[in-house]
Amino acid sequence: MLKIEGIAAFVAVAEAGSISEAARRLRLSKSVISERVADLERSLNATLLHRTTRKLTLTEDGIAFRERAVRISEVEAAASDLAERRGTLTGPLRIAAPVSFGRLHLGPALYPFLAAHPEIELTLDLDDRRVDVASEGYDAIVRHGVIADSRLVVWKLAKSRRLLVASPDYLAGHGTPASLAELNDHRGIFYTNRGAADWRFEGPTGSTVIRARLALRINNGDMIHDAAVAGLGIALLPTFICGPAVRDGRLREIDVGFRPEPEFIYMAHPEGRRPSAKLRAMADHLKKAFGDPPHWDP
Structure with a gap:
């Protein structure tokens, strides 16, 4: 048998x-x-x-x-579905999310949800690399940025702003750029998981890519923040990371006349796979917890 x-x-x-x-x-x-x-x-x-x-x-x-x-x-999933029809969210759930956002905002938003639904067995993998949600066995991913994979069904959880920032000491020593062209002469701190075209701005004729002189490339947003505070160069950071430093003056926003391209915090699951009730409930909870505008915006 x-x-x-x-x-x-x-x-x-x-x-x-x-x-x-x-x-x-x-x-x-x-x-x-x-x-x-x-x-x-x-x-x-x-x-x-x-x-x-x-x-x-x-x-x-x-x-x-x-x-x-x-x-x-899928029998186990079917059993969970039956329980969810009776109003109980239950069973395993596997999510991947980026490290910095997961630690700063996703975790605090999830804890009340998990406390309210103790029969959910959540596995949360924090990893900044672009995981393949389908082939790596995830129910969904939470991500920040642009949405490039057409095989995914996307739910937007929150808007995300990125700010061009640098420390007061860096700006005092190197000057404050006032245009996109002037950025080319400055030292940049870049996020490696976005590739070479990390700094994209909404220009009058469409998207404009800026490549400043390389000061440092890192695959973690928290360390980019720390490097910018230390005065190593200019960084383009989401407000969910740099907001506190902008509020207390450790970082200053730089206005070059154009805004970085808009991005989102989103949850995505594989196309063709019916999302479970617990995944939909989690997405709804996160959307409310993050707010509109999101609570981390300075």
Whole structure:
């Protein structure tokens, strides 16, 4: 007789591409995942996975079985849906979010929601890289910026402003730029996960990209903030990071006559996958908690 947990383990391994990653997603040990998949193979009298020292791939039988196994493994999700129809939000939920926003604002907004719905089993991964929500097994991602992946269904949670800022000491030593052209002669602190075209402004003829002289490139918003406060250069930071420093004078906003391109805090889930009631409820809660305009704006 086939066991649901064995099917779920196989589907997780097939999606993750490794037993280690599947174990992390299911919050089980690698030995438990391996044993459940092995037990499934014995029940089917078939080899589903081809294992080598370097990689793991599906056999022909594994590819064929996976198509139906995905549907069977959704039984747990179906049980959660039934509970949600009765007004109880329950079951696992896996979300990815950026580090700085997660620590500063997402966490404080989530804690009351989780306290009100204790049967939700949330896994929150904080990572600044652009994760692939579908292939990496997430129910949704929370992100800041522009929306580039057309395979995602996006819910806007809050508007996001970015400010061009520098410390008073930097501006005293290097002067305050008054135009986009003058920015080219200044030292810039850039966010690496946005690539070379990080500084985009709304110009009279469309988007204008500015590339200042490189002072520092970092993959974390908190450290960009700290580097700007330390006087290393000019940074383009969202107000959810730089707001307190602008209010208390550690950073000053620079007006060059044009605004940075508008961005959003958003939640996105894979296209074609019906979002659960708990995911919709979480999105609604976050939207109200962040406010319009968001509470972090100076």
